Amino acid sequence: MSSTAQLKIFRGDRNGGAMVDYEVPRTPGMVVLDAVHVVQATQAPDLAVRWNCKAGKCGSCSAEVNGKPKLTCMERMDKYPEGTAISIRPMKTFPVIKDLVTDVSWNYAVNKKIPPFKIKEGERKYYQYEADRVQEFRKCIECFLCQNICHVLREHQLKQEFAGPRFLVRVAGLEMHPLDTEDRTELIKDAMGVGFCNITKCCTEVCPESIQITDNAIIPLKERVADRYYDPIRWIARKVFGGNDSRQ
Amino acid sequence: MEPRPTHQYDVVIVGAGGAGLRAAIEAARQGAKTALLCKSLLGKAHTVMAEGGVAAALANVDDRDNWKVHFRDTMKGGKYLNQWRMAQLHAQEAPERVNELEEWGAVFDRTKDGRILQRNFGGHSHPRLAHVGDRTGLEIIRTLQDKGIHSGIDVFMEFTVRRILISDGAVSGCVGYDREKGAFTVFNAKAVVLATGGIGRCWEVSSNSWEYTADGHALALWAGADLLDMEFVQFHPTGMTWPPSVKGTLITEGVRGEGGVLKNSEGKRFMFNYIPAMFKAEFADTEKEADEWVASVIAGKIPTARRPPELLTRDVVARAIHREVAEGRGAPHGGVFLDIATRRTPEEIKRKLPGMYHQFKQLADVDITTDPMEVGPTCHYTMGGVRVHPETQESTVPGLFAAGEVAAGMHGANRLGGNSLSDLLVFGKRAGEHAAQHAKRSAAHPRIDAAQVEECVKESLLPFERNEGENPYAISEDLQKMMQRKVGIIREDKDLREAIEAIRSLRERARHTKVGGNVQFNPGWHLALDLKNMLDISEAVARAALERTESRGGHTREDHPKTEADWGKVNLVMRLRDGNITLEHVPLEQPPAELKALLEGELSH
Ligand code: SF4
Ligand code: SF4
Ligand code: FES
Numbered sequence: 076m077s078s079t080a081q082l083k084i085f086r087g088d089r090n091g092g093a094m095v096d097y098e099v100p101r102t103p104g105m106v107v108l109d110a111v112h113v114v115q116a117t118q119a120p121d122l123a124v125r126w127n128c129k130a131g132k133c134g135s136c137s138a139e140v141n142g143k144p145k146l147t148c149m150e151r152m153d154k155y156p157e158g159t160a161i162s163i164r165p166m167k168t169f170p171v172i173k174d175l176v177t178d179v180s181w182n183y184a185v186n187k188k189i190p191p192f193k194i195k196e197g198e199r200k201y202y203q204y205e206a207d208r209v210q211e212f213r214k215c216i217e218c219f220l221c222q223n224i225c226h227v228l229r230e231h232q233l234k235q236e237f238a239g240p241r242f243l244v245r246v247a248g249l250e251m252h253p254l255d256t257e258d259r260t261e262l263i264k265d266a267m268g269v270g271f272c273n274i275t276k277c278c279t280e281v282c283p284e285s286i287q288i289t290d291n292a293i294i295p296l297k298e299r300v301a302d303r304y305y306d307p308i309r310w311i312a313r314k315v316f317g318g319n320d321s322r323q
Numbered sequence: 324m325e326p327r328p329t330h331q332y333d334v335v336i337v338g339a340g341g342a343g344l345r346a347a348i349e350a351a352r353q354g355a356k357t358a359l360l361c362k363s364l365l366g367k368a369h370t371v372m373a374e375g376g377v378a379a380a381l382a383n384v385d386d387r388d389n390w391k392v393h394f395r396d397t398m399k400g401g402k403y404l405n406q407w408r409m410a411q412l413h414a415q416e417a418p419e420r421v422n423e424l425e426e427w428g429a430v431f432d433r434t435k436d437g438r439i440l441q442r443n444f445g446g447h448s449h450p451r452l453a454h455v456g457d458r459t460g461l462e463i464i465r466t467l468q469d470k471g472i473h474s475g476i477d478v479f480m481e482f483t484v485r486r487i488l489i490s491d492g493a494v495s496g497c498v499g500y501d502r503e504k505g506a507f508t509v510f511n512a513k514a515v516v517l518a519t520g521g522i523g524r525c526w527e528v529s530s531n532s533w534e535y536t537a538d539g540h541a542l543a544l545w546a547g548a549d550l551l552d553m554e555f556v557q558f559h560p561t562g563m564t565w566p567p568s569v570k571g572t573l574i575t576e577g578v579r580g581e582g583g584v585l586k587n588s589e590g591k592r593f594m595f596n597y598i599p600a601m602f603k604a605e606f607a608d609t610e611k612e613a614d615e616w617v618a619s620v621i622a623g624k625i626p627t628a629r630r631p632p633e634l635l636t637r638d639v640v641a642r643a644i645h646r647e648v649a650e651g652r653g654a655p656h657g658g659v660f661l662d663i664a665t666r667r668t669p670e671e672i673k674r675k676l677p678g679m680y681h682q683f684k685q686l687a688d689v690d691i692t693t694d695p696m697e698v699g700p701t702c703h704y705t706m707g708g709v710r711v712h713p714e715t716q717e718s719t720v721p722g723l724f725a726a727g728e729v730a731a732g733m734h735g736a737n738r739l740g741g742n743s744l745s746d747l748l749v750f751g752k753r754a755g756e757h758a759a760q761h762a763k764r765s766a767a768h769p770r771i772d773a774a775q776v777e778e779c780v781k782e783s784l785l786p787f788e789r790n791e792g793e794n795p796y797a798i799s800e801d802l803q804k805m806m807q808r809k810v811g812i813i814r815e816d817k818d819l820r821e822a823i824e825a826i827r828s829l830r831e832r833a834r835h836t837k838v839g840g841n842v843q844f845n846p847g848w849h850l851a852l853d854l855k856n857m858l859d860i861s862e863a864v865a866r867a868a869l870e871r872t873e874s875r876g877g878h879t880r881e882d883h884p885k886t887e888a889d890w891g892k893v894n895l896v897m898r899l900r901d902g903n904i905t906l907e908h909v910p911l912e913q914p915p916a917e918l919k920a921l922l923e924g925e926l927s928h
């Protein structure tokens with residue numbers, strides 16, 4: 076049972092770095108983060124990696140495993156055949172701090188620009204079917220894998236212009252909250268740049284929480300913007316009668 | 324000497340989980356200039372792992388519930404060793420704190436008539452846990468985070484505090500390093516709130532994240548503050564046992580709340596054999612009655628049957644599992660079976676317990692809608708911690724406050740599930756409020772003693788100066804294994820004495836660690852520093868456990884299996900004096916007559 080796994084892990088910092096080879100024993104049920112921890116404990120104590128929960132709940136351990144964005148604590152090693160090295164790199168869209176750790180502070184700055192929840196006066200009851208839709212967005216663990224994969228941010232680095240899927244999810248969660256009264260439509264169009272999204276759905280594919288980012292968050296937000304700016308009557312109707320965000 | 328970079332604040336909060344965030348929001352609301360220091364990135368703290376819910380007597384599902392019943396349940400669960408005033412304030416204020424979260428945008432699951440839904444949980448007489456599926460902690464932390472960032476708080480992420488600074492017998496701030504650069508910074512503050520969580524990384528099988536290295540407990544101890552109830556450590560009955568990669572990972576008590584049952588290798592529901600006398604009146608003694616209870620709960624009715632014994636308090640269930648395994652009736656990987664598959668439909672399981680479904684499928688190749696889970700006890704929570712004033716949360720050191728898991732008293736000898744999220748909201752708010760008021764009372768910032776700062780920095784950098792030395796990971800692993808074996812769920816005199824000896828030699832080894840690389844984001848170095856906290860607090864736990872020669876709640880002695888009335892009147896207090904941890908018996912605070920009557924008499928339901 077003493078098979079081994081070959082790893083190639085990025086070691087370096089803001090000034091550059093290289094892939095370094097390591098070898099660790101495979102154990103049953105092992106995940107990629109376990110393998111990184113074994114390297115840390117036995118070969119490279121200063122290997123930098125973020126993690127907290129090791130249960131897919133905190134979104135700290137994001138990295139690119141064989142080029143694919145993954146939560147390393149949920150990624151089983153036995154998915155990868157023995158004999159071929161597994162490469163583990165930091166997320167590409169964000170600047171490297173050290174090894175697998177990246178500077179994700181831009182995300183926190185974007186979040187801060189979103190006007191907070193503003194509760195309506197009076198009756199506060201709402202029903203599970205209304206909660207359901209918002210709860211999908213609130214499952215987000217802020218792993219930033221969607222931000223990492225979105226070509227607008229990854230290839231074009233349009234971080235000034237586009238807030239990225241994570242924050243469109245967040246703002247959708249606020250906009251569709253049954254008790255919220257804030258109006259963020261202008262923000263969604265201008266500061267968040269929803270128009271930059273061309274619905275490639277890459278973000279949805281990598282989301283570990285299976286949030287239907289494109290269909291359920293981004294497209295309805297695009298519709299809201301379109302209504303407000305190009306179809307004001309529909310916008311007013313929606314304000315007055317509430318509800319339906321889908322055009323079908 | 325070059326002065327250290329220094330920030331000035333009224334209130335500095337150490338730790339950004341639920342308690343820290345709630346404290347920061349409150350301190351800022353009181354007008355205090357507030358800094359929040361997070362050991363990780365904001366929003367990643369251990370609170371995200373809380374699954375089942377937040378306990379508050381909202382009485383949305385069962386109108387027989389009120390603060391008095393919640394208070395009584397909490398005291399009973401804590402085996403009456405709780406600080407009664409904390410348990411009372413907690414029960415009274417939890418509903419307000421939960422409603423406030425809703426006002427800040429939290430989206431709890433709903434009742435049919437559109438209010439916050441509540442579920443059943445171990446030790447709670449009524450459905451009391453407001454929840455969001457099985458990710459309640461995430462909902463709470465995100466709500467507080469989004470509220471916090473608009474409250475004028477300065478957030479310092481990935482910053483670890485190494486020492487509380489003291490001048491003239493009171494807090495003057497703290498010093499620590501940021502992970503990215505490894506640079507030391509001083510925070511000069513009128514008040515410091517510890518909200519650092521727990522100590523679970525001292526054990527091998529643990530549900531706790533890497534951050535739970537006893538930081539706040541140790542900072543308080545070193546600052547001269549009293550620690551209380553350190554012998555009481557909660558082992559959650561249901562952690563994963565297989566594969567090794569996930570050993571200890573939590574399985575929410577919600578599985579049992581939704582009707583899941585525990586079985587041994589003979590297929591028997593063994594919990595019927597373990598109902599303690601004090602709970603006999605409230606728990607079903609036949610499978611039939613237990614199943615009736617589940618059926619009415621699922622149907623949304625108020626049950627008339629008594630509840631299933633799987634919902635007994637965590638200490639009881641964990642000990643029962645331990646016993647079944649010890650007597651040879653365990654599952655293949657050292658636990659027992661938890662079966663929801665034969666109790667609920669696959670659709671219900673996926674809807675009610677999505678996280679659990681996913682977790683088992685992905686990490687253990689088990690489909691919980693068709694097969695039983697294997698579960699066993701995992702170190703989960705510490706009831707012990709900083710001794711605080713029940714109203715203000717101030718420790719015995721002026722200006723030093725504590726809230727959440729790092730504070731003691733609220734839960735006594737055992738915590739009820741769901742009482743942790745409510746604890747951190749209620750006492751986080753109180754700590755923030757009183758820290759801000761404390762700051763207002765002091766006009767000028769206290770002076771900083773530069774010698775304390777430099778001593779801390781120098782000591783922290785020692786691991787880089789050694790050319791020879793041991794890998795800190797090896798020492799930490801040895802400590803965890805030792806604590807698991809000798810200061811685990813069942814304890815005895817000989818083991819505890821050996822543990823104290825072992826800690827001495829581990830401490831010697833920890834003085835000679837060597838770490839490679841440099842100060843920038845260097846986990847080996849961070850661990851070398853954390854070892855000091857873990858060792859000092861492990862010693863406190865082992866010594867308190869040795870002292871308490873009885874069994875009660877989260878402290879079970881093989882050699883003293885009975886709960887002794889005399890020990891029910893005593894709390895153990897530890898403090899650091901002249902470099903040694905001292906231990907003192909203090910009489911338990913007694914509740915006033917009307918609350919005593921409430922605890923002794925039957926409540927009018
Ligand atoms: S769907 Fe839009 S947000 Fe998502 S990856 Fe594609 S362009 Fe980016
Ligand atoms: S939306 Fe999904 S992928 Fe994006 S940050 Fe949230 S959890 Fe991660
Ligand atoms: S460590 Fe928390 S998601 Fe991986």
